[in-house]
Amino acid sequence: MKVLVAVKRVIDYNVKIRVKADHTDVDLTNVKMAMNPFCEIAVEEAVRLKERGVASEVLVATVGPKAAQEQLRTALALGADRATHVQTDERVESLAVAKLLAKLVEAEQPGLVILGKQAIDTDNNQTGQMLAALTGLAQGTFASEIKVEGDQVQVTREIDGGLQTVELSLPAIVTTDLRLNEPRYAKLPDIMKAKKKPLETKTPADFGIEVASKVSLLKVESPAERKGGIKVGSVDELVDKLKNEAKVIA
Amino acid sequence: MIESNLIDSKDPLLQPFQIKGVRFKNRIMSTSHACGLEEGGLPKAGYQAYHEEKAKGGLALSMFGGSSNIDRDSPNIFRQLNVGSDEIIPHLIDFSEKMHRHGAALMCQITHLGRRGDPYAGDWLTTIGPSPVRETLHRSIPKEMDEHDIKRVVEAYAKAAVRCKEGGLDGIETLAAGHLIGQFLSPITNRRSDKYGGSLENRCRFAIMVHESIRNAVGDDFIVGIRFSVDEGIKGGLGFEESLTAAKMLHEQAGLDFINAVYGSMDSVRALAEENMPGMGTPLAPWVKPIGIFKKEVGVPVFHAARIADISSARFAVSEGLVDMAGMTRAQIADPHLVAKLKNGTEEQIRPCVGATHCQSPYRPACLHNPATGRERTLQHSIRPTEGAYKKVIVIGGGPAGLEAARVSAERGHQVSLYEATQDLGGQVHIGSTGSWRRDLIGIIEWRQAELERLKVNMHFNRFMEAEDVLELDADVVIVATGGLPNIDILYGEELCVNTWDILNNQVPVGKEVLVYDGTGRHPAPLAAERAAAAGANLKYVSIDASLGEELTYVEKMRWKKMFIEKGVPFTPETRLIGVERNDSGLVAVLCNEITLNEQKVFVDQVIVEQGSVPMDELFKDLRKHSCNDGVVDLHSFAEALEQPAYDKQGFTLYRVGDSVSSRNIHTAILDSLRLCSSL
Numbered sequence: 001m002k003v004l005v006a007v008k009r010v011i012d013y014n015v016k017i018r019v020k021a022d023h024t025d026v027d028l029t030n031v032k033m034a035m036n037p038f039c040e041i042a043v044e045e046a047v048r049l050k051e052r053g054v055a056s057e058v059l060v061a062t063v064g065p066k067a068a069q070e071q072l073r074t075a076l077a078l079g080a081d082r083a084t085h086v087q088t089d090e091r092v093e094s095l096a097v098a099k100l101l102a103k104l105v106e107a108e109q110p111g112l113v114i115l116g117k118q119a120i121d122t123d124n125n126q127t128g129q130m131l132a133a134l135t136g137l138a139q140g141t142f143a144s145e146i147k148v149e150g151d152q153v154q155v156t157r158e159i160d161g162g163l164q165t166v167e168l169s170l171p172a173i174v175t176t177d178l179r180l181n182e183p184r185y186a187k188l189p190d191i192m193k194a195k196k197k198p199l200e201t202k203t204p205a206d207f208g209i210e211v212a213s214k215v216s217l218l219k220v221e222s223p224a225e226r227k228g229g230i231k232v233g234s235v236d237e238l239v240d241k242l243k244n245e246a247k248v249i250a
Numbered sequence: 251m252i253e254s255n256l257i258d259s260k261d262p263l264l265q266p267f268q269i270k271g272v273r274f275k276n277r278i279m280s281t282s283h284a285c286g287l288e289e290g291g292l293p294k295a296g297y298q299a300y301h302e303e304k305a306k307g308g309l310a311l312s313m314f315g316g317s318s319n320i321d322r323d324s325p326n327i328f329r330q331l332n333v334g335s336d337e338i339i340p341h342l343i344d345f346s347e348k349m350h351r352h353g354a355a356l357m358c359q360i361t362h363l364g365r366r367g368d369p370y371a372g373d374w375l376t377t378i379g380p381s382p383v384r385e386t387l388h389r390s391i392p393k394e395m396d397e398h399d400i401k402r403v404v405e406a407y408a409k410a411a412v413r414c415k416e417g418g419l420d421g422i423e424t425l426a427a428g429h430l431i432g433q434f435l436s437p438i439t440n441r442r443s444d445k446y447g448g449s450l451e452n453r454c455r456f457a458i459m460v461h462e463s464i465r466n467a468v469g470d471d472f473i474v475g476i477r478f479s480v481d482e483g484i485k486g487g488l489g490f491e492e493s494l495t496a497a498k499m500l501h502e503q504a505g506l507d508f509i510n511a512v513y514g515s516m517d518s519v520r521a522l523a524e525e526n527m528p529g530m531g532t533p534l535a536p537w538v539k540p541i542g543i544f545k546k547e548v549g550v551p552v553f554h555a556a557r558i559a560d561i562s563s564a565r566f567a568v569s570e571g572l573v574d575m576a577g578m579t580r581a582q583i584a585d586p587h588l589v590a591k592l593k594n595g596t597e598e599q600i601r602p603c604v605g606a607t608h609c610q611s612p613y614r615p616a617c618l619h620n621p622a623t624g625r626e627r628t629l630q631h632s633i634r635p636t637e638g639a640y641k642k643v644i645v646i647g648g649g650p651a652g653l654e655a656a657r658v659s660a661e662r663g664h665q666v667s668l669y670e671a672t673q674d675l676g677g678q679v680h681i682g683s684t685g686s687w688r689r690d691l692i693g694i695i696e697w698r699q700a701e702l703e704r705l706k707v708n709m710h711f712n713r714f715m716e717a718e719d720v721l722e723l724d725a726d727v728v729i730v731a732t733g734g735l736p737n738i739d740i741l742y743g744e745e746l747c748v749n750t751w752d753i754l755n756n757q758v759p760v761g762k763e764v765l766v767y768d769g770t771g772r773h774p775a776p777l778a779a780e781r782a783a784a785a786g787a788n789l790k791y792v793s794i795d796a797s798l799g800e801e802l803t804y805v806e807k808m809r810w811k812k813m814f815i816e817k818g819v820p821f822t823p824e825t826r827l828i829g830v831e832r833n834d835s836g837l838v839a840v841l842c843n844e845i846t847l848n849e850q851k852v853f854v855d856q857v858i859v860e861q862g863s864v865p866m867d868e869l870f871k872d873l874r875k876h877s878c879n880d881g882v883v884d885l886h887s888f889a890e891a892l893e894q895p896a897y898d899k900q901g902f903t904l905y906r907v908g909d910s911v912s913s914r915n916i917h918t919a920i921l922d923s924l925r926l927c928s929s930l
Contacts, residue, residue, distance in 0.1 A: 032709070184757060185756075188751075
C-alpha cells in the first residue's frame with residue numbers, strides 16, 4: 001500500500017515571533033523555519049507503517065516556495081521514498097492545498113493519506129477535512145492511534161469527551177494529533193542518502209489549480225503586553241482592589 | 251537594554267560592601283583556587299594575567315592562591331603557591347598593583363595541609379597532624395604534632411600573612427575545612443588527650459593560636475578571615491551546632507573579619523564532587539540556606555561559593571541576606587567579564603557556566619567552552635575586530651566547532667554564513683545532553699546560538715552541503731566543521747553492533763540483554779548505559795580501561811560511578827571487545843581480558859559500542875583541490891593563534907576544525923576554532 005504524507009514549512013516552534021513594523025505580516029527575515037510539528041508526526045507514522053510492512057512506499061508532498069524542499073529532504077532522510085514539490089510563492093489557503101493534494105491522490109492512488117491536524121502558523125485545522133470532502137474518502141481526524149487491518153483502518157480520535165474509535169475503509173484520510181507518536185531525529189548518514197532520493201518539482205498550473213488567495217491579510221498585531229502586577233500590603237487592600245479596580249468580585 | 255544607573259542603584263549585586271578600610275565595589279567575588287598556572291610556586295605573568303582578566307571584568311574581590319603553603323612540610327602537590335618564602339613578595343607587589351588598578355581587592359588563602367600533604371613530595375618531609383589518622387584522598391598517615399611543631403606552624407602562619415601584607419594584598423584567609431586547622435577541630439582527625447584535643451574548646455585552641463599570632467603580626471587594618479565548613483556532613487564529624495560554636499569561639503577570642511563558608515568535608519572524592527564544588531546536574535546554590543542561618547548566628551561577614559553559577563542565584567543569595575559576597579568562581583572562569591555585562595545591561599550575553607568542571611581537571615583553569623581562560627597571553631576573551639579586509643566566511647556544521655568559528659569570525663567583522671545539515675544546532679552536544687543529567691551541556695550551544703543571532707550571522711538549517719553547493723557561494727574562507735560519525739572498529743561483527751548515538755537519539759530501541767562496550771572512557775558509553783538501564787535492560791558494562799570514565803573530570807567520574815553502583819550495573823574493567831557473532835538465540839560478544847589475555851563469550855541480544863568517531867571529511871576532501879591552500883593549516887600560526895598565511899592564488903582558503911579532523915572533545919573543538927579565527 002502506498003502512503004501519501006503532506007507536510008508544511010512553518011516558522012520553527014521555538015522562535016520568538018516578531019511582527020513587522022508596518023503590521024502587514026509576521027517578520028520572516030532570517031527566521032528559523034522547520035517542518036510543522038504535526039507533519040513530523042505524520043511522516044513518522046508513515047515511516048513506521050513502512051517498517052512494519054504495512055506500507056510499501058511513502059510519498060511526501062508539500063505546497064510552498066523553493067525553500068520548502070528542505071522539509072521534503074528532511075522527510076526523505078526520515079524514511080520517505082520520494083517527494084513531490086508543488087512550487088508556488090503565493091500564500092496558499094487550505095482549500096487550494098486540499099485541491100492540489102486531491103489531484104495528487106488521483107494520480108498516485110495511495111491507500112492512506114496522512115496529514116498533520118493543523119499547521120502551527122495558521123491553525124486552520126481544515127486541509128485534511130477538505131481533502132476528504134474533495135476526494136470523497138473517509139476521514140479520521142485528531143488521531144492518537146492508527147491500526148491498519150486489511151482494507152480497513154481503525155483510528156482512535158482525541159475528542160473533547162475523551163477518545164473515540166472509528167473504522168474507515170481504505171483509502172482514507174487521517175490527520176495526526178500530538179500523542180500519535182514521538183518522531184525520530186534524522187541521522188546524518190540518512191540525510192546524506194536523502195540527497196539521492198527522487199524529488200520532482202511541479203507548479204499549481206501543472207495540475208490546473210488556481211492558488212491565488214481569495215483572502216487578503218489586512219493587519220497583524222502582537223497580543224497586548226502583559227501589564228506588571230502590583231504588590232498589596234494586606235488582605236483588605238487586596239479585596240478592595242479586586243472589588244473596585246479589577247472589578248472581578250462584587 | 252536597561253539604563254546603566256538604574257541597574258547600579260537597584261541591583262543588590264552591585265551594592266558596595268565594606269570590611270574595615272577595604273571597600274568592595276560590588277558583591278561579586280572569586281574564591282581561592284589553585285588555578286594551575288603557578289610556576290615554581292610563584293604567581294608569574296600567566297597566573298596574574300588570568301586573574302587580571304576578571305579584575306578588568308569588574309569583580310570586587312579576587313581571592314587567589316588556593317591552599318598556598320606556609321611551610322616546607324606542606325608541599326606543592328597540586329600547583330599551590332609558596333607563601334613560606336620571601337621570594338613571593340615582589341610577585342605579589344606586581345600582582346596587587348595590577349588588580350588594584352582595576353578597582354578589585356586582592357586576598358590570598360594561606361594554609362598548612364597537615365595530613366592532606368604528601369610525604370613523598372617536595373622536601374620528602376613527613377606530613378603532620380593532630381593525630382596519626384590517614385587522609386583518604388591524599389593518602390598520607392601523618393606524624394602526631396608535638397608542642398614544637400605547633401609553635402613552629404603558628405609562627406609560619408604569621409610570617410606568611412606578613413608576606414601577603416608586604417606584597418600589597420588587602421587580606422588573607424586561613425583554611426580550616428580539611429586542612430590543619432580543621433584537622434584539629436574535627437573529632438574524627440583529632441584524637442589527642444592534651445590541651446589541643448578532647449573538648450571543643452581544646453580542639454579550637456590551635457585555630458585561636460593561629461589567628462592571634464596572625465593578628466599580632468599584621469596589625470588591625472589587614473583583613474583576616476577563615477574558610478570554614480558549617481557542617482562536615484559525615485558521621486562522627488563536626489556537625490552544624492559544633493561548627494557554629496567553634497566559629498563563635500574563634501571570633502570572640504581572635505576576631506574574624508569574615509568567614510568564607512563552605513559545606514561538607516574535604517577528604518573524599520564524593521565530598522569534593524557533591525559538596526564543595528558540585529557540577530552539572532546538581533541544584534544551584536545548594537547550601538545557601540544553612541549558610542544563611544550560620545551567618546545570622548555568627549554575626550560576621552560571610553563569603554560563599556559552591557554552584558552559585560548564575561546571576562539569579564547570586565542575586566537571591568545576597569538580597570535575602572544569606573551571604574554578603576557571592577563567590578562566582580567558576581562562573582567567572584566561564585566569563586571573566588560577567589560583572590561588566592551585568593553593569594551594562596547585557597546580562598543575557600554572559601557566557602554560562604554549565605558545570606562541566608573542566609576547570610577542576612588537570613587542564614585547569616581552562617573552561618570547557620572558554621579556551622581563553624588561563625591562556626590570556628595568547629587568546630582573547632573579547633575578540634578584536636580585524637584591521638584587514640572583511641571576508642565572506644562560510645562555516646559548514648553547527649556543532650561546537652562550527653558555532654565557535656562562526657562566532658569568532660563574526661566578532662572579527664567578517665560576513666559569516668553557517669550551514670547545518672539537520673534541523674537543530676549542536677551536533678554531538680545535542681546528542682550528549684538530551685534526556686540525562688547532562689542536560690545543561692546544551693548551554694554551550696544555546697549561548698553561541700544567541701551570540702550568532704546578535705551578530706546577525708545567517709544560519710541555514712536542513713542544508714546538507716556538498717562541494718557544488720559550497721563552490722556556488724563564492725566564499726573567501728571556507729571552514730569545514732562537519733564533525734564525525736560513530737566509529738565501530740572490532741575484528742568482526744561490526745554490522746551486528748549498535749552505536750551509542752543511535753541509542754541516545756532513540757533511533758534504535760534498547761534490547762533486553764545488553765552489553766555496552768566502552769572503548770574511550772568518555773561520556774557516550776555511560777550515557778547509553780544510563781538509557782539502557784532506564785529502559786529496563788539487563789545490562790553488562792565492559793571497558794577497555796581500568797576504571798569508569800577515565801577521560802572525564804573527577805566530578806563526572808564520581809557521578810557515573812555512583813549511578814552505576816546505585817543501579818547495580820556490573821562493571822568489567824580492562825577488557826577488549828574482540829568481535830560479535832550471531833547464534834540461534836541472539837548475539838555472542840567475544841571479550842578478551844587485557845591482563846590475562848583470557849577470552850570469554852557473553853550471550854546478549856544487543857551490543858552497544860562506543861569507540862569515538864570517524865571524521866565526516868568527504869566534503870573537505872572534495873573541496874581541497876578547489877582551494878588555494880589545499881586545505882592546509884600552518885601548524886605554527888595555528889598553535890600561536892596567529893594569522894594563517896595568505897596565498898597568491900585566486901579562490902578561497904579552506905580549513906577544517908573539530909572532530910572533522912579527528913575525534914577529540916568539546917574543549918578542543920572550540921579551541922581549534924578560536925585559534926584559527928582569532929586572527930582571521
